[in-house]
Every structure is written in structure tokens, then in C-alpha cells.
Amino acid sequence: MVDAAVGVGAGGGGEPESSDSLRTFGAVVQALREHAGLSREEFADLVRFSKHTVASVELGRRMPDPALVERAEGVLGNTGALRRAAGHLARQPGLAAWFRQWARLEAVAITLDTYECRVVPGLLQTEAYARAVSLSVPPVPDEAELNERVAARLARHELLSTRRTPPCAFSFIFEQALLERHTGGEEITRELLDHLLAVIDRHWNVTVQIMPLRQPDHPGLDGPLQLLETPENQWFAYSEGQKNGRLIWDRKEISVLSRRYGKLRTQALTPADSKSLLEQMRGAL
The missing domain is CATH 3.30.870 (Endonuclease; Chain A)
Structure with a gap:
């Protein structure tokens, strides 16, 4: 099993597991970014992460780096919402869903x-x-x-x-x-x-x-x-x-x-x- 995960073999294969919390967090980031009038590429430049990484976070495919969360807070109004939301993220890293x-x-x-x-x-x-x-x-x-x-x-x-x-x-x-x-x-x-x-x-x-x-x-x-x-x-x-x-x-x-x-x-x-x-x-x- 790509255990799972984990590549092929039990646990090992395919995309690492996403979750409702990851997808919800990503949707919030995307909504705040769009409300601020920023394209994904502009936002990526401001938070100093690649456009690909930002897309993966917004689509709920990647656990956001703490540095991305902090920089996104500053760019998107410093409300504290993203910091609090990030504390509720859940996933088993590296294992296929x-x-x-x-x-x-x-x-x-x-x-x-x-x-x-x-x-x-x-x-x-x-x-x-x-x-x-x-x-x-x-x-x-x-x-x-x-x-x-x-x-x-x-x-x-x-x-x-x-x-x-x-x-x-x-x-x-x-x-x-x-x-x-x-x-x-x-x-x-x-x-x-x-x-x-x-x-x-x-x-x-x-x-x-x-x-x-x-x-x-x-x-x-x-x-x-x-x-x-x-x-x-x-x-x-x-x-x-x-x-x-x-x-x-x-x-x-x-x-x-x-x-x-x-x-x-x-x-x-x-x-x-x-x-x-x-x-x-x-x-x-």
C-alpha cells in the first residue's frame, strides 16, 4: 500500500490527505484575498510564497506554512481570523485520504x-x-x-x-x-x-x-x-x-x-x- 500511505503501498500513495478544515481555511483565504482585490499572483508576491503554494492552500490541498499565515494576516487586514482558523486545521500529513x-x-x-x-x-x-x-x-x-x-x-x-x-x-x-x-x-x-x-x-x-x-x-x-x-x-x-x-x-x-x-x-x-x-x-x- 502505497501505505498508505506514503508513493504506493499502504499508506503511501497519492495526494496527502485533505480535510474539511483545510478546504474551509483555503476558502477563507481566497475570499479575503478576492475581497482585498488581489490576484493570486499578487497575493503570492506579498506573502513571499509561490503562486503554486498559494493555490494549493486555497484549494485545501496543502497545510499552510505558519509564515504564510502570519504574512497573510498582515496583507489581509490583521483581523486575527486566519491565526485562529489555522489553530483548528487537522490532517494526517503524508497519508492518502x-x-x-x-x-x-x-x-x-x-x-x-x-x-x-x-x-x-x-x-x-x-x-x-x-x-x-x-x-x-x-x-x-x-x-x-x-x-x-x-x-x-x-x-x-x-x-x-x-x-x-x-x-x-x-x-x-x-x-x-x-x-x-x-x-x-x-x-x-x-x-x-x-x-x-x-x-x-x-x-x-x-x-x-x-x-x-x-x-x-x-x-x-x-x-x-x-x-x-x-x-x-x-x-x-x-x-x-x-x-x-x-x-x-x-x-x-x-x-x-x-x-x-x-x-x-x-x-x-x-x-x-x-x-x-x-x-x-x-x-x-
Whole structure:
């Protein structure tokens, strides 16, 4: 999941999340600017931010920089309205809007199963790999947005901690082809392989299985899927595609996805063989 966000992979993909408060704030800025008789370009010059940044704020796509808020106050009458409104802005930076509900469930899950066929799962990505993924998928983000996405993805790595009470049991299955692709180049792939091996060695609550390149009977052909169990033993599922994601709570759908994941587990390499494959791939680089 572009987790989410986070690029592609759980959490990782697409536009960072907007919100009603961001859109409302942007509409207020635009209304005050127009009331002052300023074009967007004139206003951008006065607050010393780019026209593109001002447009993103007015459309509710970007969290306004505190400096922009302060300068806008001076330009638009110094009423204090924008300062007060900025205090009520809410967003989960770096996460795609459709990933938000799933991210909240992840934070309390006691079981999390993930199958990926697009990118290495977000919870297992390195910073360099996350950047390479985000820069591979158009439209290419600007530096601020890229940093926001990567920071959000790396922050989610805390979910792997065994200090959580109760700790979460993680199962990851992903395609060997994702590593053979060498996203970002050999150096980034080398670092990613080292990281995956370190996660396996350090986290007793994490199981990693690799789906080999040749698997004629493959239950994951419909795409990536995730399943999780809450502390109340309720199960949810999540499915993600191009510019969208879907939280699933229907028991029949979850049953189908659970059977598919169970079959994926039997057809992927065992955890021990998966680790050996990762070591072989690392040695070959």
C-alpha cells in the first residue's frame, strides 16, 4: 500500500490527505484575498510564497506554512481570523485520504496480514526506497510533499515494535519480482535487502515470506490485500488500487480474502527459505 500511505503501498500513495478544515481555511483565504482585490499572483508576491503554494492552500490541498499565515494576516487586514482558523486545521500529513481509517486500525491491531504485488510493503521500506517509489509515480511531488510522505511512512515503522501492549503479530507476503526490479537502483536495493534481513532478525513478531517468480497457481492475481484483527477480535480488510482504497468490514468479503491469504501463505516460500533467498540476492549485489 502505497501505505498508505506514503508513493504506493499502504499508506503511501497519492495526494496527502485533505480535510474539511483545510478546504474551509483555503476558502477563507481566497475570499479575503478576492475581497482585498488581489490576484493570486499578487497575493503570492506579498506573502513571499509561490503562486503554486498559494493555490494549493486555497484549494485545501496543502497545510499552510505558519509564515504564510502570519504574512497573510498582515496583507489581509490583521483581523486575527486566519491565526485562529489555522489553530483548528487537522490532517494526517503524508497519508492518502483513503488510507486514514485503515491507519487508525493499524495502530491498535493485534494481527496484521499483508500481501503486496506492487511495491515492498510500506512498513518494511527504507527511507531511500520510499523516496524512489514516490518519485517513480506521476505526478512527481515537490520536495515538501515528498518529505511529508516519507516522514509519514517512516513514522509508521513504530507499529512493528514489540513494546506495544499487546504486541501485534505481522505477516508479510510479497513478490520476489519487487526486489528483482531494483527500484531506485542497486545501492537502494542493497540497503533494502539489508533492512529486510535486519527486521527479520530483530522482530520476533514479524514473519516475511517471498512469493517466488514462478507460481503457476497464484491466489493473489486480483491484487494486494490486507487483513487485521482488533483487540476485540474483530476483523477488517483493506484493498487498494489506483488513487483509491477500500476498508472492508463485510464478513463474507473478509472470509473470501482470508481464504486467499491462507493459500498465499502455503504457496510462498517458508520464512526460513525466504530469508535464505534475501541473503542470496544480497550477496549477488
